[in-house]
Amino acid sequence: MGETKFHEKRPLNPNAKNAAPEEEKPEGHIVAQFQSAEGDFETPALNLPIATTTEELQLLLNQLLNQEDDPLPYSFFVDEQEVVSGIYKDVIKGQNKSTENVIKILYQPQAIFKVRAVTRCSSTLSGHTEAILSVVFSPDGTQLASGSGDKTVRIWDLNTETPQFTLTGHTNWVETVAWSPDGSILASGAIGDALKAHKNCITSISWEPMHSNAECNRFASSSKDGTVKIWDAKTRRVLMTFGSHTAPVMCVKWGGEGLIYSASRDKTIKVWDAKDGKLVRSLDGHGHWVNHLALSTEFILRTGCFDHKGTTYSTKEAAQQAALQRYLDAKKKEPERLVSCSDDFTMFLWEPFKNKRPIARMTGHQQAVNHVSYSPDGRLIASASFDKSIKLWDGKTGKFLTTLRGHVGAVYQVCWSSDSRMLISGSKDSTLKIWDLKTKKLKFDLPGHEDEVYSVDWSPSGNKVASGGKDRKLKILYILYIFIFYQLIINFWRINWLIIKNSRLHLYLI
Incomplete structure (x- = not known):
């Protein structure tokens, strides 16, 4: 008689001939153990079904950590691969893991808010008459400054999307602008002008962290004259000058551990004591100009006491304590890490507070690496190169993760969303692109600029993006911004639509 053959597939619904069969739920168990990313806490070994999802891991971990009343979102990793x-x-x-071995699942907290991606520009702002070289949001995300080749700096009203102030005084291109951590002072750098001390153009400005100085009145500037200078913004005087470099200094960063880092075309990175200006050590290894530096704590140092909740403080001391706590929470028990990039196509990962030997030499780019950026959670590094690609690296080990391709011109700058879930890039090809870090793929392509995009910044509050470039236009994108408060998995969603588009930008020292 007719036998039913096992390879014949029959529809589950007799009325739907093309219906797909239900996917069988895998059976079996594994022995797993949760471990914090810092390695300072481990749970007992657990017997878990192999069908356990990431949502179920979230529930279980919050229960084990006694956080059921106020659960937090986590990312999970096994052998450095994310469990999605x-x-x-x-x-x-x-990963072809055996069910017979104990599997260690590393967990790391995610941001408790989520930023939705930009999909289009809302407006294009004009005003600058030359290329916009720098765009920077204030630490609380309420103000936007732009610096330009027209020798001016503009402060923009983000509510009306119109120029609020035009700052004049520079006699040359404004190459960099930077807000103090409390948002009360803006410094801009060009050649000479205002605070006259450098003998050549200023390439970078970095403010002393709020947790180190409640007054927020000191900053460091680097210059092509080969020096780094420390300024008092209130007295407008130079406090110290660092002069050990033998070529132009292209970048300076004021770290959170009392150290200042400077990168130079003499192929070295110098580490200075912020208190007395003494040279602590020299980091050697690059074979060509060092272009840029990024710190693992940079987002926290930039935002000071300001968080996504918009908390305000009545005194400078209270704000300083809040900034200190945010810094300690972000850094945890780990040392501050530094990543450098160079014209030699490579990057180096360092722990300068410990020693002068690099953790890793990061190779893979085929042309000069122009810009590097740490994600706000310190877990990832993004690098932008003239080879038209963006590469992602592990922020702790320097291990290569993936390449993001899509630009058809050199990538000039990359910037992270405040929840570390997305990355935006600006390129010579006149486009902005948003990348999804979960899928490691392009999320949105944002054309609109008429020429090269030199600078892009994502508001620390997460709800705005600004970009500027050779077309002299500033684009402002308001973003759908969702706060996710978790109870069980997600407790509450709060939505704000915001969009930011083109406008012209400029830089100054004030």
């Missing part, structure tokens, strides 16, 4: 869907798909099947 669940144990079976990403670990057992994806």
